[in-house]
Amino acid sequence: MTDKFVVLPMNIFITGASSGIGEYVAYEYSKRGSTIALCARRKEKLENIAQKCESLGAKIYTYSVDVTDQHSTKESIEDFLSKVPTIDLVFANAGLGLLDFVEKGDPSVMNDMINTNVIGVNNTVVPFIPKMLEQYSGHIAVVGSVASYVAWPGSGAYAGSKWAVRALTGSLRNSLPKQIAVTLICPGFVKSEMTDPVEFKPFLIGTEKAAKKIVRALDKKRKIFIFPWQWNIVVLFRRLIYIFMGRAFQKKHDKFRLKNQSNLSA
Numbered sequence: 001m002t003d004k005f006v007v008l009p010m011n012i013f014i015t016g017a018s019s020g021i022g023e024y025v026a027y028e029y030s031k032r033g034s035t036i037a038l039c040a041r042r043k044e045k046l047e048n049i050a051q052k053c054e055s056l057g058a059k060i061y062t063y064s065v066d067v068t069d070q071h072s073t074k075e076s077i078e079d080f081l082s083k084v085p086t087i088d089l090v091f092a093n094a095g096l097g098l099l100d101f102v103e104k105g106d107p108s109v110m111n112d113m114i115n116t117n118v119i120g121v122n123n124t125v126v127p128f129i130p131k132m133l134e135q136y137s138g139h140i141a142v143v144g145s146v147a148s149y150v151a152w153p154g155s156g157a158y159a160g161s162k163w164a165v166r167a168l169t170g171s172l173r174n175s176l177p178k179q180i181a182v183t184l185i186c187p188g189f190v191k192s193e194m195t196d197p198v199e200f201k202p203f204l205i206g207t208e209k210a211a212k213k214i215v216r217a218l219d220k221k222r223k224i225f226i227f228p229w230q231w232n233i234v235v236l237f238r239r240l241i242y243i244f245m246g247r248a249f250q251k252k253h254d255k256f257r258l259k260n261q262s263n264l265s266a
C-alpha cells in the first residue's frame with residue numbers, strides 16, 4: 001500500500017538485478033515510471049529483465065558489471081550519473097550466499113562471498129556519496145540479512161559479510177546528513193536462485209511479496225527493515241533461540257556435511 005506516499009518516478013541504481021530480490025524490486029520501481037540502472041554479471045538475463053521493466057513503464061540502462069571490480073563498477077556509476085540529473089536511490093543488493101565448507105580446507109568460496117557482499121557494497125555505494133552530498137538528498141539501501149544477527153553452522157563467511165555490512169550501514173547513517181537516508185534491509189528467507197537449493201527455509205516468502213515489502217519500507221525511509229515479521233522475534237531473542245535452535249541447525253548441518261562428504265574430497 002503505497003497510497004499514503006507520493007509515488008514519483010525515481011532515478012535508481014540496482015545491483016544484483018539479474019534475478020531474485022533485485023529483479024523484483026526493479027519491477028516495482030518500473031511501475032512508477034522510474035529510470036533504472038540494472039547491474040549484474042549475466043548480460044542476457046539483464047536484457048530480458050530490462051525488456052519487462054520497459055514494458056512496465058521504466059527507462060532502463062543495463063550494466064554488465066562485477067561489483068567486486070572497483071573500477072568497472074565506478075565506470076558504470078559514472079555513466080549512469082551522466083544520464084540522470086539526480087540519484088534518488090542506490091539499492092546495493094548483489095550478493096552470494098553459499099556454505100563455507102571449511103572441511104575442504106579451501107577458503108576461496110568464503111573469500112568470494114566476503115569480497116562480493118562487503119567490498120561489492122562499498123564499490124557500489126561509496127562512489128555515489130559525493131553526488132548525494134552535492135544534491136543534498138538521496139537514499140542508500142543495502143541488502144543485509146537476518147544472518148547478520150545469527151551465525152548458523154556452515155555459514156560463517158556469509159553471516160560475517162552481512163555483519164560487516166550492518167556495521168558499514170550503521171556508520172554511514174551516522175556519518176551522512178539526515179537528508180541522505182540509509183536503510184539496511186534484512187530479509188529472512190526469500191524465494192530466489194540463492195535459496196532454491198536450501199532445504200530448511202523457515203518463514204519463506206515469495207520474491208514479489210518480498211520486493212513489495214522492501215519498496216514499502218524504502219518509501220517509509222526505514223532505518224532497518226527485518227522481514228518477514230517472525231524474524232524480528234528471532235533477532236530479539238536471538239541469544240536464547242540460538243542456544244536451542246543452534247543445536248538443531250548443527251545436527252542438520254552435520255547430516256548435510258556427511259551427505260556431501262564425497263563432494264568435499266573432490
Ligand SMILES: NC(=O)c1ccc[n+]([C@@H]2O[C@H](COP(=O)([O-])OP(=O)(O)OC[C@H]3O[C@@H](n4cnc5c(N)ncnc54)[C@H](OP(=O)(O)O)[C@@H]3O)[C@@H](O)[C@H]2O)c1
Pocket residue numbers: 015016017018019020021022039040041042043045065066067068093094095096097116120143144145146186187188189190191192193194195
Ligand atoms: N533470498 C534470501 O532468502 C535472502 C535472505 C537474506 C539476504 N539476501 C540477500 O539478498 C540479496 C539478493 O539475493 P537473492 O536472494 O535475490 O539471490 P539471487 O537470485 O542469487 O541474486 C543475487 C544477485 O546478485 C548478483 N551478483 C552476485 N555476485 C555478483 C557480482 N560479483 N557482481 C555483480 N552482481 C553479482 C547476481 O547476478 P549475476 O550472477 O548475474 O552477477 C544476482 O543478480 C543478496 O545480497 C543476498 O545475500 C537474500
